[in-house]
Amino acid sequence: MKTKAAILRARNTPWSVEEIELDPPKAGEVLVKIVASGMCHSDEHLVTGDLEGATAPLPTIGGHEGAGVVLEVGPGVFSLAPGDHVVFGFVPACGRCPSCASGHSNLCDLGAITATGLQLSDGTSRHHDKDGNDLTLAIGALGTFAHHTVVHEASCIKIEKDLPLDKACLLGCGVVTGWGSAVYAADVQPGDTVAVVGCGGIGSNAIQGAKMAGAAVIAAIDPIEFKREKAMEFGATHTHASIQDALAALPETTWSRGFDKVIMTCGVGNGDVLGEAFWLGGKRSKIVVTNIHPVGEASIAIPAVFLTVFEKQLIGSLFGSGNPRKDIPRLLELYTQGQLDLDGLVTRTYPLEGINDGYAAMNAGENIRGVLVYEHD
Amino acid sequence: MGAARTCRAAVLRGVGQQWQIEELTVDPPVAGEVVVQWKVAGLCHSDEHFVTGDMVPPAEMLEAAGMPPFFPVIAGHEGSGVVVEVGPGVTSVAVGDHVSASFIPSCGRCRYCSSGRQNLCDAGAGAMQTGQISDGTVRHWLNGEPVKLMAKLGTFAEFTCVSEASVIKVDADLPLDAVALVSCGVATGWGSATKRADVRPGETVVVVGVGGIGINAVQGAAMAGAKRVIAVDPVEFKREKAMEMGATHTFASMEEAFPMVTEMTWGQMADKVIMTPGVMYGDMMQLGTALAGKGGTIVVTAVAPITQTESSVNLFEIAMYNKEIKGTIFGSLNPRSDIPNLLGLYREGQLKLDELITRRYTLDQINEGYDAMRQGQNIRGVIVYE
Numbered sequence: 001m002k003t004k005a006a007i008l009r010a011r012n013t014p015w016s017v018e019e020i021e022l023d024p025p026k027a028g029e030v031l032v033k034i035v036a037s038g039m040c041h042s043d044e045h046l047v048t049g050d051l052e053g054a055t056a057p058l059p060t061i062g063g064h065e066g067a068g069v070v071l072e073v074g075p076g077v078f079s080l081a082p083g084d085h086v087v088f089g090f091v092p093a094c095g096r097c098p099s100c101a102s103g104h105s106n107l108c109d110l111g112a113i114t115a116t117g118l119q120l121s122d123g124t125s126r127h128h129d130k131d132g133n134d135l136t137l138a139i140g141a142l143g144t145f146a147h148h149t150v151v152h153e154a155s156c157i158k159i160e161k162d163l164p165l166d167k168a169c170l171l172g173c174g175v176v177t178g179w180g181s182a183v184y185a186a187d188v189q190p191g192d193t194v195a196v197v198g199c200g201g202i203g204s205n206a207i208q209g210a211k212m213a214g215a216a217v218i219a220a221i222d223p224i225e226f227k228r229e230k231a232m233e234f235g236a237t238h239t240h241a242s243i244q245d246a247l248a249a250l251p252e253t254t255w256s257r258g259f260d261k262v263i264m265t266c267g268v269g270n271g272d273v274l275g276e277a278f279w280l281g282g283k284r285s286k287i288v289v290t291n292i293h294p295v296g297e298a299s300i301a302i303p304a305v306f307l308t309v310f311e312k313q314l315i316g317s318l319f320g321s322g323n324p325r326k327d328i329p330r331l332l333e334l335y336t337q338g339q340l341d342l343d344g345l346v347t348r349t350y351p352l353e354g355i356n357d358g359y360a361a362m363n364a365g366e367n368i369r370g371v372l373v374y375e376h377d
Numbered sequence: 378m379g380a381a382r383t384c385r386a387a388v389l390r391g392v393g394q395q396w397q398i399e400e401l402t403v404d405p406p407v408a409g410e411v412v413v414q415w416k417v418a419g420l421c422h423s424d425e426h427f428v429t430g431d432m433v434p435p436a437e438m439l440e441a442a443g444m445p446p447f448f449p450v451i452a453g454h455e456g457s458g459v460v461v462e463v464g465p466g467v468t469s470v471a472v473g474d475h476v477s478a479s480f481i482p483s484c485g486r487c488r489y490c491s492s493g494r495q496n497l498c499d500a501g502a503g504a505m506q507t508g509q510i511s512d513g514t515v516r517h518w519l520n521g522e523p524v525k526l527m528a529k530l531g532t533f534a535e536f537t538c539v540s541e542a543s544v545i546k547v548d549a550d551l552p553l554d555a556v557a558l559v560s561c562g563v564a565t566g567w568g569s570a571t572k573r574a575d576v577r578p579g580e581t582v583v584v585v586g587v588g589g590i591g592i593n594a595v596q597g598a599a600m601a602g603a604k605r606v607i608a609v610d611p612v613e614f615k616r617e618k619a620m621e622m623g624a625t626h627t628f629a630s631m632e633e634a635f636p637m638v639t640e641m642t643w644g645q646m647a648d649k650v651i652m653t654p655g656v657m658y659g660d661m662m663q664l665g666t667a668l669a670g671k672g673g674t675i676v677v678t679a680v681a682p683i684t685q686t687e688s689s690v691n692l693f694e695i696a697m698y699n700k701e702i703k704g705t706i707f708g709s710l711n712p713r714s715d716i717p718n719l720l721g722l723y724r725e726g727q728l729k730l731d732e733l734i735t736r737r738y739t740l741d742q743i744n745e746g747y748d749a750m751r752q753g754q755n756i757r758g759v760i761v762y763e
Contacts, residue, residue, distance in 0.1 A: 179578075
């Protein structure tokens with residue numbers, strides 16, 4: 001079939017919205033009509049090349065935060081049927097590999113194949129441009145910057161049909177990543193003091209998670225005033241414009257003990273910034289690295305002696321260390337009960353053709369989250 | 378060293394009797410001891426267990442063990458006060474300091490204290506025996522007769538001489554009635570949910586029994602991010618209070634709760650069940666364990682009759698559903714870090730304490746206070762000393 005997609009043809013060029021040819025689903029695959037897609041910073045990393053080597057080669061269809069309706073299933077697909085509503089997990093969850101089987105499906109072995117940008121089932125492409133050239137799927141083998149896509153069953157999490165897909169799409173990446181960074185990776189406990197460094201689409205949800213887990217103090221750090229204001233709405237108790245300001249305020253926020261938990265959710269990770277933030281943590285603090293550092297960055301500026309003498313713990317976290325099949329439905333339930341704010345996350349919506357405007361707004365710090373919402377006939 | 382003091386105390390002389398106000402003589406402290414003038418004492422259900430006999434070892438058991446009779450006893454283990462005298466070698470508090478009682482002492486040096494389990498401090502071993510923690514001798518006398526202090530504290534007296542290990546210094550700006558509540562009931566209930574049950578965001582929690590402990594388990598579960606906090610209590614007033622403190626649903630009995638929890642969780646049942654009735658009877662465990670789902674946790678906080686040895690637990694269900702039953706004392710918290718931490722949360726407005734006190738009594742009104750508790754009229758009554 002023919003559909004429309006936003007394609008990146010070269011680094012540091014705009015997204016090109018083009019008509020593409022989409023093959024029908026093969027065994028284990030499903031065809032999905034996408035209703036909405038979040039505009040995550042990770043896709044911007046494709047444009048800048050920060051993720052060069054860890055993501056699919058160009059030309060590629062972007063987008064990995066999507067939700068939609070199943071139109072057709074390939075042979076051997078038993079867990080989904082046409083008409084089902086699904087959220088894509090940006091990491092697949094096969095349910096059978098050692099990682100999945102031990103409660104860490106965010107690290108599903110199928111994830112290794114996503115870097116190729118080809119189908120998880122057989123390593124070929126279902127997406128082709130109008131000249132017949134194969135297109136890769138940039139992150140997660142999903143391609144949600146398109147009106148339709150074909151993806152593996154392992155990437156689809158079925159959800160109830162009464163849930164709004166334009167909010168549910170955020171569960172595929174940003175919300176669980178942020179919320180889980182606080183709840184699972186940092187393991188925030190009632191009464192903890194927590195610092196969240198960077199308050200965009202991920203950090204806002206780390207704040208929500210920390211608040212829900214009972215943190216007594218949540219210091220949100222972001223240079224942009226709008227984001228600091230939003231952080232207070234999501235549950236922050238203090239805000240600071242820089243890590244230096246937050247360090248100066250440690251006597252007030254933590255009685256000089258340092259934070260119990262520090263969560264790094266900047267737009268782009270940076271070894272020097274991480275080194276600065278390391279000083280925010282107290283004895284036995286957990287410092288969670290959620291944001292993406294450039295693939296080529298080989299060092300971080302951490303005085304390693306404090307890993308030993310203060311038992312500070314440096315913890316990486318992918319998808320908030322959550323499990324897509326458990327946490328996507330669970331967080332949507334918290335949303336319907338009014339315990340998780342998704343509406344407040346969406347600053348602006350755009351049609352597919354507005355994608356470059358959306359990323360310009362994100363880069364200018366104007367959006368917590370921009371969302372692409374597709375009109376279908 | 379100061380002289381002996383005389384003061385008033387509420388004394389219990391046998392199971393089923395009333396509390397009597399008698400004159401107490403308190404000897405001066407020896408090394409490692411302090412004299413506290415109690416300002417506020419909580420009327421906890423555990424003290425009532427002496428009246429009912431639930432917590433009193435049978436006379437024949439004591440006799441067989443070669444131990445003296447249990448009574449008389451001065452109860453009260455939830456309290457706050459001011460240090461008025463310190464013995465030699467006391468370094469953590471000074472005269473004039475405000476302190477919280479710690480019904481489990483925390484020496485800070487035994488195997489349990491040094492592994493983050495101060496609620497199990499070895500110095501708590503003799504809590505039910507007469508005599509001091511320091512050297513086992515007696516400092517408290519009723520007209521020449523030795524008297525036992527509940528938990529070596531006896532906050533139902535105006536003054537007592539206690540081990541340094543049994544008091545925790547608190548900031549002087551905190552109201553002493555708030556401090557008293559945290560010293561037992563609040564910490565026990567809150568910790569039962571946050572620490573022992575380890576309630577996590579999004580979970581479903583059932584709290585069975587909403588008195589001075591259960592109300593704080595409700596509060597703790599809500600703070601830990603529970604999606605549903607289901608409070609079970611036969612008394613309507615307590616169910617209403619539970620809603621004010623963070624419960625999302627209430628039921629009058631476990632029988633009534635069971636089908637509703639099944640429905641609201643789509644048959645998954647609760648992640649955590651916390652048992653905080655006034656008295657823990659073994660037959661409550663049948664529904665208590667059934668309310669927990671696969672992999673669920675049942676925390677037993679309430680005091681059961683000391684001689685009760687049976688409880689109705691379906692062990693097939695425990696094994697096949699991978700459920701766990703956990704006991705807890707003091708909510709598995711550490712008095713020296715968690716009493717100040719909880720008071721910090723109160724100061725920041727994140728923990729409700731003032732709302733817990735239903736009525737205040739003088740020492741002379743203690744029997745009135747316990748009558749109200751028995752009738753389900755109080756979440757917490759407190760004695761305030763003049």
